[in-house]
Amino acid sequence: MRLDKLPFEVFNTINKYHLVKPHDSIIVAVSGGPDSVALLKILRTINLVKNLHLRLFIAHLNHQLRGSSSEEDAQFVRNLSKDLSLPFILKKVNIQKIADQTKCSIEETARRERYNFFLESAQEYTASTIAIGHTADDNIETFLHRIIRGAGTVGLGGIPVKRPLATGSTIQLIRPLLFSWRREIIEYLGNEHSSYRTDATNYEPLYLRNKIRLELIPLLENQYNPNIKHLLMQLCQILNVNNEYLASKAKKIVKDSTIEERKDLYTVNTRFLANQPKILQYLVLREILMSMQIPLKEITYEHYAKILDEITRKGKGRHFQLPGKFYLWHEHGMLHFTKDPLYKPCMPLSEIAVQIPGTTPVYPLGQLISEILDIQDFSLEAYKKTKTTYEEVFDLERITMPISVRGRKDGDTISPLGIHGHKKLKDLFIDKKIPVKERDATPIIVMNDHPIWVIGVCMDNGVKVTLRTKKVLKLTFMRNRKTGQVCTDCTKHT
Incomplete structure (x- = not known):
């Protein structure tokens, strides 16, 4: 038995980027939409044809955002799991309520809850991998979204095909469809006579990402370059290669400049750091923040610029606070990072x-x-x-x-x-x-x-x-x- 065109291309992606190994346990995130349904069926086909002995689990998070439609999505995925004889994991979360309580956007809350669900599922079923159905179209939308929101070169590398689920985690998040276009996926599902769910809100320009998909990309294709998506995808890949090289250099500088490293404290030699190229100084700070599990979304270019300006200044030591109750102080050629409050009241030593x-x-x-x-x-x-x-x-x-x-x-x-x-x-x-x-x-x-x-x-x-x-x-x-x-x-x- 041979693989059809799209499954064969996905299998090549899996091999090229070492996304799975034989006998892996994989949580497949399935919303019911075309991308996730195609991902599930392609992984199942590859598993059977290539005899990989993968253990596949279907995971569905009901966001409870669309009333009866959300319940119907969950039932569709449940029926799909029965048809394919695969284990089904379901969780219901009231995203709107959590967003209101935490004062976060619906999109950010949904994303955070999804990843929490993936982690819980992987731990419960001893899975090494989470598979998500992001496509090349998603990558382009993300690229443009980040440009509009003001990302640096690292962010413009687009969506990674593989990464740890969280910093330091052994659980891998993979995206086997990342180099496949949505039109290829729809064509594949049609040939397979596979049904899927359609989220009507995806066709409403309510959110920025939807506007990019429905308005900006068609505008660029129709009035500027009909091949724009392929060119942007190529640019993402070039930036990823650049980022990988710079990240390796930054990691070496972190190692060479580190004076002290603990769970709650990180200290670097700023005299050494200040002599490095600016882009590497920026990436060194980013590496340190990631190692301390600081949410990078809250750290802006202005924050990085302020820190890098600080390490070149002479005189009395200075301290400042970053978002997320994160503190820094600089003195005597050393920059200290900590998540503990540096400046909480303290009692002088009694005699x-x-x-x-x-x-x-x-x-x-x-x-x-x-x-x-x-x-x-x-x-x-x-x-x-x-x-x-x-x-x-x-x-x-x-x-x-x-x-x-x-x-x-x-x-x-x-x-x-x-x-x-x-x-x-x-x-x-x-x-x-x-x-x-x-x-x-x-x-x-x-x-x-x-x-x-x-x-x-x-x-x-x-x-x-x-x-x-x-x-x-x-x-x-x-x-x-x-x-x-x-x-x-x-x-x-x-």
Whole structure:
């Protein structure tokens, strides 16, 4: 048995782009319209002729937007599943109600609910793939829609033939009909004597996409170029090739410029980033936002331009907020991205007496451990080789008890080890390039209300260990893995 023309072309697309593998479980999204019905029948035919042993599931989401017509669509797809002896998955969602509650458009709400349904179905039936019936016509409509709405070069690449269902997901979304034209699909269904449902709203110029399909594309074909759809499709493919190359370069720059990467925080070296071509700077930001699962639809060109302008400016650190409660701050050649509020109110560190020897909680940052050691049992040279920035030793005889731990105060000074004279902590933080957000979260050990150790930064000359030291006070600060964030109220002290 041989494949007919359209199924053969779709099979070639599947092979070229590695859309499915033998024995895959595939959720086929079927609305009842011609594209989805053709997709289902073509996949079923390919499966039988090529003996791929695919497990196909028919999934239908009833949007409840067209009254009895929506119910009839669902029943049509149910009957189709029976005719083809394939499992049927149905879900009803009141799109209008959800759109009203979330204040989103009908189109955006329907799209979001569809993809949620696909994910639920794939997880329930252990499917690796979601197949959708987007065609070449859909790709052209999307291309023009994005031009009108103001997309960048990445968006103008059109609809991808294959992509993860969500960022980081192993479930693949595939579009086997993406290079097939709707007229070919209608012709195929006619030859197969296959019926399908027609949504009357598709022929009403109520939405922008409908206007593009019904008015703009015919205008371009009739008055400018009858081959315009094919040329636009070719342009999409060229842009996709360009985008793939640029994306690979951007990923390498992300890797090379990344200083820190966590679930809720991303930091890049902006001195390195600013030396890259502008288009790659833009794509690097996009890669980072995608990796942090930020909705890119809410990020405009003006947002990208503002960030890229920011990283070239010198002077005091700056911060700003993007849509979706996403925050950035830039200082000392580093750009930090986070989804946690950077600037929520925070309490200054309260002054707490240090338990010597013993453990002193330093809420909410961590705890301070103090020990008293005899100099005979302590090797300063060995200690220097292994010490971290969060531990320090002092000459116990030079310490006047009690000592305390607190946050910084205006006017605090210290005589840094190895330097003559005193230095304001404010200037010390600037010289050491301590980020503004960390300054009020830096614990300070004080004696008679005078700093003797800015933890993680420096200690005071007056309490250092010398050749005459007999007993050593060792302090170790154990920082909690997750500490509070800083706020604008805190940064106003800088």
